[in-house]
Amino acid sequence: METSTSKALSEQEIRDFLYFDEDIAERRIVVRAQHVHKTYDLGRIKVKALQGVDLCVFAGEFIAIMGPSGSGKSTFFNMIGGLDKPSAGKVFIDEVDIAQLDAFELAWLRCRKIGYIFQSFNLIPVMTCLENVMLPMTFAGVPSEEAFDRSCNILRQVGLGHRLTHKPPQMSGGQQQRIAIARALANQPAIILADEPTANLDTNTGNEIIDLLVRLQEETGVTVISATHDMKILDRCERVVWIRDGRCERIEERKNMDIQIGDVSGE
């Protein structure tokens, strides 16, 4: 697919493109980043974390954002998740510039459209497993009985049906990440943003979490964007975005990957 490697298409260009190519039009663009810059101002020095990243993510794909530590993956993840504001450039979700959204729309977006999974889980430690998953439903205005039933179902799906009333600190890292995945799925989002979901886990648990993500992605058709430097995720995703020094180095399809893995692990 040509679009994946092409950078910086304007909105008009993309629209034109969609109308001309039926095949591509099928694959709707969910997230589009356009010349995204982020500079952290630390007083005397300015850290250029992102220096113009362009990316289109299609509905229903599993895409990995790869790169060495400090390359700007988390920063980019925050930009496309509406958790931080770019210094320059634009992020579109469903072709809506998220910088234009007001507080209510942004909250709706975070609540209904995007599910977040963090490296450090970010669960609310005093709440039970079930309450953690119910929280985004409460914010979405779901009545509590319905939220309860739905949360139980999702937790069963991620294999935690028997630990509903346990609190996160009493559970293993893998189990906590499963709660986080269940929470991300709570309001049936279109996009799941996972920032290094396996970084705090050992290899086996990490693999389980990746399997779970892949399975859920195949079952629900949700778009998964995962920032990572975990090579295992490479095997499972459709495309890999290589980020280095805040720039999008290259975007690759799964078929070209085998050659690249050795390349990177040598670094």
Place this chain on the structure above:
Amino acid sequence: MPEERGKDILPAGERIHEQVILPWNIAIRITLRGLKIRLGRSLITMSGVVLGIAFLMSVLSGDAFRAGLAAETRTKTEVTRLVKLIEDEVGTFKGRKIAVLISGPVTDEHKRRMLERIAARSDPQSIAVFATQPDRLVPATVPIPAEMKTGAFKLASDFADCVRDAHVLLLLDRELPRISDAALAKYLASMRQPVLLDYYHGRYDEAELQKINPKIVYSSLSYQMSEAEIKKAQRRKAQQEARSIWITVVSMLVTVIGIANAMLMSVTERIREIGTMKCLGALSKFVVKLFLIESLIIGVLGAVFGTILGFLVPFMAYMLSAGASLLVHSTPFLQLAIYGLASIAAGTGLAIVAAIYPAVVAARMVPADALRTNV
């Protein structure tokens, strides 16, 4: 319309909507559950408020108790002195007739208790009271306390009757008709002993009266302070006031800092949680609402407990040292009630301000920053 964005290229249902505003009852439910879940932590935060307010209230009420007891002691000493002065003139209260001239109700604490003390030691019906109009010696309708209508007291309908055969005449009020020296001497002549005791100073001239009748004794009950004594008393009063203002200000500072510290800590340690809630779709307003309710509950409960504690502890202490009845008798309860209400209001207000400020700051942060915060 915000809902219409992306309309032309997106299928229905993919459009961006506005987040629902959750009603107060959900916010209250979430807050109560949160308080219950972290009961231990909530109690620690609340104890910060309790201790702060208890400290402030104990300083205030301790001051009030001390001032009340000191005033009571002063009153007692003064009444004893007044009674002693009268007793010196009449020798003993048994078998004596005492005439009292008033022009208004006896409201002054010293006068009232002086009369009570004398009444307790006199024969029945031996204190003749004449209530006059302020300008002429004509009976006036003055509201007389119930206890003065019975027992040792007897209301006279005529001033001549009142003073006849009396051993002493007390001029009790500041506003009394001016009786000419001659008339006064005539009245005094009808008494057993021509002794005139004036509650105030310098109304008559003793030398003038003695020119008419050398046996007349005129003296004043009120203690005349010398210039130096007045200055000394004023200086001591100023010192005491400065000291109590200083203590109050310091204790207020301690309270403010204590409460602010407890509330600030309880919110700032949850900034990450606020970031998480915003990631999950909470509106900033809703987050602030949660903390408003929480700090209101903690503030009100803490301030009420603190006020009760800050009243009871000094009350017990003073009760042990001064005795229950004396303390209850001398305590200015109205003033204490005002202090109590002020403490409750201050504690609640402080708790809310100290919690809402960091909560608003955290809720307004972009979630990425809030999530990165480590306290």
